[in-house]
Amino acid sequence: xxxxxxxxxxxxxxxxxxxxxxxxxxxxxxxxxxxxxxxxxxxxxxxxxxxxxxxxxxxxxxxxxxxxxxxxxxxxxxxxxxxxxxxxxxxxxxxxxxxxxxxxxxxxxxxxxxxxxxxxxxxxxxxxxxxxxxxxxxxxxxxxxxxxxxxxxxxxxxxxxxxxxxxxxxxxxxxxxxxxxxxxxxxxxxxxxxxxxxxxxxxxxxxxxxxxxxxxx
Numbered sequence: 167x168x169x170x171x172x173x174x175x176x177x178x179x180x181x182x183x184x185x186x187x188x189x190x191x192x193x194x195x196x197x198x199x200x201x202x203x204x205x206x207x208x209x210x211x212x213x214x215x216x217x218x219x220x221x222x223x224x225x226x227x228x229x230x231x232x233x234x235x236x237x238x239x240x241x242x243x244x245x246x247x248x249x250x251x252x253x254x255x256x257x258x259x260x261x262x263x264x265x266x267x268x269x270x271x272x273x274x275x276x277x278x279x280x281x282x283x284x285x286x287x288x289x290x291x292x293x294x295x296x297x298x299x300x301x302x303x304x305x306x307x308x309x310x311x312x313x314x315x316x317x318x319x320x321x322x323x324x325x326x327x328x329x330x331x332x333x334x335x336x337x338x339x340x341x342x343x344x345x346x347x348x349x350x351x352x353x354x355x356x357x358x359x360x361x362x363x364x365x366x367x368x369x370x371x372x373x374x375x376x377x378x379x380x381x382x383x
Contacts, residue, residue, distance in 0.1 A: 173197050173290060176213055176247075178204035178224035178236070184275070188252065191279050192223060195286050207231030211239045219247045221290060226253045226264060227376065232325060234267055238318070241268035248289045252282070256303050257373040261296075263321060271295035316354060323350045327363060328370040 175192060177200050179185040189200050201217055204210040208230045214222060222240060226233035233251070240249055250271040251264050261272050271289040273281060277297045288295035296304065316324060319340075326336045333351070337344045360366055370376045 171197060172199050173221050173286070174199060174201045174217070174219045175221040175223060176200070176202045176204060176210065176217065176219045178207070178210040178222065178228065178233075179252075180205050180225065180228045184225075188223065188282075191282055192286070194279070195283050198286065207233055207236035210236045214240055214243060214247060218243075218245070221286070222247045222249045223252055223286075224249065226251060226255055226260065234263060234321065234325075237264060237267035237269060250285055250289050250295070252277075255375070256299060257375065258303050259373060260375060261300055261304060263318075265294075267318070272300050273297035274299050316357060320350055320354050320357075323347060324354050324366060325370065325375060327351060327354075328367040328376055 173195070175198055177185060177189055177192065179188065182205075185203055185205075189203065192198055192200055198221075201219060202213045204213055204224075206228045210222065210224060210228075211231065213219075224233055224236065228236075233253075237249060240247060246268065249269045250273070251269045252273055252275055253260075254275045255261075256274060264272055270292075271285045271294060273285050273295070274297055276299070277285075281297055285295040285297070322340065323336055326339065331339070333344045333347050336342075337347045340347070355361060355366070358366070358369060360369060367376075
């Protein structure tokens with residue numbers, strides 16, 4: 167009898183209790199082995215480059231390097247791992263951005279263990295998987311015809327501004343000039359119909375892009 171191939175998996179979540187629970191559930195999936203637990207996006211990127219896993223199961227809101235930035239780095243790897251997002255955030259814009267950056271599946275943390283197992287199986291077979299709640303959110307958003315998504319660069323800058331970084335700090339982190347950051351910020355505000363930084367922060371909180379208890383100074 168042929169042994170089931172091992173699904174070498176990296177799990178990333180900054181909450182120890184959540185990560186421990188997810189690890190227990192994931193390792194109930196036949197053939198799956200969690201080979202590394204990352205506590206932030208930087209650890210996720212480093213460990214993925216070093217260990218070259220088959221699967222990454224990750225949250226989006228994490229310190230140091232957020233999950234969206236990590237996704238873009240994972241997508242650039244060769245070979246790129248399959249990525250399943252397990253998050254509390256159900257913003258349609260957020261879900262779409264994660265998929266655009268390479269996530270093959272997206273389930274909410276309130277999903278059942280069975281749904282998590284189904285998501286892993288589907289993603290590893292090369293199919294997309296969205297939990298029932300996520301699918302409903304996307305359907306409702308489509309019916310409401312929401313505004314177009316910000317560009318990847320604009321979303322990066324929006325998140326940094328909302329987390330309290332000054333223009334010069336954003337420019338340094340992204341390798342841009344302060345003037346370029348100011349231009350992006352003006353376009354973001356125009357696109358969202360928001361007139362100040364406080365409004366941008368509130369928008370991010372409402373959309374589930376940042377955690378006000380941790381990300382907002």
